[in-house]
Amino acid sequence: MKIKSWLFLFITTLLIGIVSAITVGLILKFPENSTMFELLLYIFGLIGFGALFSVFSQMGFFAYLTVHRFGLGIFKSHRLWNGVQLVLIAVVLFDLFYLRYTSFHKEGDSIVNYIVIPLAILVYGLIIAYLKVKQTSNVAFIPTLFFITVVTILEWVPVLKENNALSLWMGFVPLMLCNTYQILMLHRLLQKNNQKKPIAS
Known part of the structure; x- marks a missing residue:
């Protein structure tokens, strides 16, 4: 990824984290019943909180891209690596x-109160993975599901x-929105970037 594209992704993800x-x-x-100064102080605190979790999200995103490449290199097969990711998804949830x-x-x-959150994250991850597949290919389904579920939960710890x-x-919403935005x-x-590459003569 070019520096210009990375900066665009960084800034837009940062804004999503802050606004959310x-x-x-x-x-x-x-x-x-607070003064204007107290309200502004509270908003500045929220800005810092959102920026922090946006950075967590971006660190997790690029860490996963690295781990994904290592996984493909170690297991030598998309199918085997996907199987490992599915096991990890089940364990983390x-x-x-x-x-x-x-x-x-x-x-x-x-007990339902403790089941709802993992189940909701799984359903959301399945929806985003489906959207990713519609925009790219079937190969993206498991990696997207893994990132949205496992990586988000680890960042949320x-x-x-x-x-x-x-x-x-306040931690979950910025993380989930930032992760969704980045993966899509x-x-x-x-x-x-590929479209801008000059054609070799």
């Missing part, structure tokens, strides 16, 4: 349920440990 964090932060916890349940479950809590509803959603933009940027 501000939106979620104001919806979930609007600072009522189960761990998300099991670890949260064993760590934060209280008497009277419904710092706030998962707190089990605070506000922090959970990658092939477009690569195609654009």
Whole structure:
């Protein structure tokens, strides 16, 4: 990827992280009865939070691209590497349920509350993987599903440990939107770069 394309991806992803964090932060916890200065201070905090998770998202994205290449090199086959990724998807989704349940479950809590999040992430990942396939090829399905589920959950771990509803959603929404944007933009940027290459004489 060319520097110009990388800068475009970085800046636009950063903006998505910031805007989504501000939106979620104001919806979930609007600072009522606060002065204008306090409101601006709160918004600046949300900007920092969104920018931070946007950077987490971008680090995870490029880390996965590297790991994906290593995986293909080690297993020498898309089918075998896809199988490994499917196993990891199942393990991480189960761990998300099991670890949260064993760590934060209280008497009277419904187990459904701990199943919904992993299930919702899986469904969302399947939808994005389907869209990626429609835009590229069938080969992209498992890598996209893996990135949207496994990588997003790993990036989400710092706030998962707190089990605070506000922090959970303020971390999750920017991460998921940034990851979705990056995985769906990658092939477009690569195609654009390839179209600009001079034809060899």
